[in-house]
Amino acid sequence: MDRYAVVGHPIGHSRSPEIHAMFARATGQAMTYERLGPDPEGFEEAVLRFREEGGKGLNVTLPFKERAFALARSCSSRAGAVGAANTLDFRAEGIFADNTDGAGLIRDLTRNLDFSLAGQDVLLVGAGGAARGVLPALLDGxxxxxxxxxxxxxxxxxxLQYLxxxxxxxxxxxxxxxxxGFDALPPGPYALVINATSGSLEGEIPALPEGxxxxxxxxxxxxxxxxxxxFLKKAQALGARRTADGLGMLVEQAAESFYLWRQVYxxxxxxxxxxxxRLE
Ligand SMILES: NC(=O)c1ccc[n+]([C@@H]2O[C@H](COP(=O)([O-])OP(=O)(O)OC[C@H]3O[C@@H](n4cnc5c(N)ncnc54)[C@H](OP(=O)(O)O)[C@@H]3O)[C@@H](O)[C@H]2O)c1
Structure with a gap:
């Protein structure tokens, strides 16, 4: 059995073990997938220990994505563009870093939601790790x-300066x-509005112009x-034509990691x- 895991702090809420177990069952891959929740100061040690114990790769979530990137010897261009990794692949020549968040969002938008990005104006709300991870992929779209x-x-x-x-x-x-800032938004319309803030977790909605x-x-x-x-409830109340949450992005970014590790989509x-x- 090949071993994989997701590492973050806190980690108890992560759905990644469930998702990867479903992928492994459906594709017949002999692998296990667990959760690692080291104290923040013990991140690097936990990664290296997992690798020494025979681990094959990791998914990485808050707050470790930049530190995961720094641990790697080589990286994909999409991880290099954002300086953060959500996927590590333990290779004979060293740790390889990838970032599948952007591809996951694009696949959810274009395949699951049938939304065509070409030529559209997009409002990306937030400038933390999630926004950073997806911006180059949106520009590629x-x-x-x-x-x-x-x-x-x-x-x-x-x-923007960093990128x-x-x-x-x-x-x-x-x-x-x-x-x-929210009060200096250039006039729209924006065909796509993406909330990449963590506000919804605390029931807080970014103060965007209602229009x-x-x-x-x-x-x-x-x-x-x-x-x-x-955020989506407010958008619906103010007349949004369609709304979608990030569950599809979560599954799609996981599929990209799975493919990197197992070469099976x-x-x-x-x-x-x-x-x-299961959420319902
Ligand atoms: N579906 C998926 O696959 C997926 C993947 C990655 C991330 N995410 C989600 O995306 C969210 C953001 O993650 P992150 O890594 O970017 O976090 P982060 O680096 O901590 O950044 C948080 C962002 O949210 C903003 N923010 C927080 N509270 C706010 C409020 N009350 N009003 C307005 N803005 C607020 C922050 O603004 P300031 O800069 O002003 O503090 C910052 O832009 C998380 O909830 C995470 O779960 C989902």
């Missing part, structure tokens, strides 16, 4: 313009991005739950359905 709006505007600007300087995104691509919801073709929250999140549709029914 040929969107026309991305506005990154954050409660702390300086963090939105710093994110240009450290992430190596060309200036002509970065020119399609604007960073700002953005009714103008959007799709309002998306990376947080997910049994009920629509507070699992069927995500049935897993997403089962997971949704």
């Amino acid at each position: 040929s969107v026309s313009r991305i506005v990154v709006a954050n409660r702390t505007p300086a963090r939105a600007l710093a994110l 240009g300087r450290e992430g190596g995104l060309p200036q002509e691509i970065l020119h399609r991005c604007v960073g700002c 953005v919801y009714g103008e959007a073709m799709l309002v998306y929250d990376m947080v997910y739950g049994k009920e629509p999140t507070p 699992p069927d995500t549709g049935s897993v997403l359905q089962q997971l949704r029914s």
Whole structure:
């Protein structure tokens, strides 16, 4: 049995073991998948110990994605662009880092939700790790313009600077991005509004101008739950045409990690359905 795990702090809430167990069953892979929840100061030691004990790879979640990236000897271009890893692959030549969050979001939007990104204006709300992870993939999806709006505007600007300087995104691509606070939003409409803040976890909704919801073709929250999140409830009340939560992104980013490790792409549709029914 090959061993994998997800590492984070806290980790008890993670659905990744369930998702990977379903993928493994469906594709006939002989593997186990567990949770690791080291104290924050013990992250590196926990990763290296898991590897020494024969572990084959890890998923990485809050707050360790940057430290996971720093531990790796080599990385994919999509992890290099954002300086953070949600997937580690333990290879003979050293640890390889990848970041599948952006691809997971794009697959959920384009395949599960049938939303075409090309030529669209996108409002990305939040400038933390989740926003950073998905921004290059959204830009690759040929969107026309991305506005990154954050409660702390300086963090939105710093994110765009980071992607240009450290992430190596060309200036002509970065020119399609604007960073700002909620009260300085350039006029819409935005076809797609993505909430990449953690506000929904505490029932807090970013203070966006109310008109953005009714103008959007799709309002998306990376947080997910049994009920629509507070952000999605507000969007529905203010006339959003379609809303979706982040459960599909969670399953799709997991499938990308699974593929990296096992070279087999699992069927995500049935897993997403089962997971949704378990939430209900
Ligand atoms: N579905 C998935 O697969 C998936 C994948 C990755 C992440 N996520 C989710 O995405 C969320 C964000 O994760 P993260 O890694 O980016 O966290 P993070 O690095 O801690 O960043 C948090 C972000 O939320 C903003 N924020 C927090 N409370 C807010 C409030 N009350 N009003 C407005 N903005 C608020 C912060 O703004 P300031 O900068 O002003 O503090 C910051 O932009 C988490 O809930 C996570 O579970 C989901």
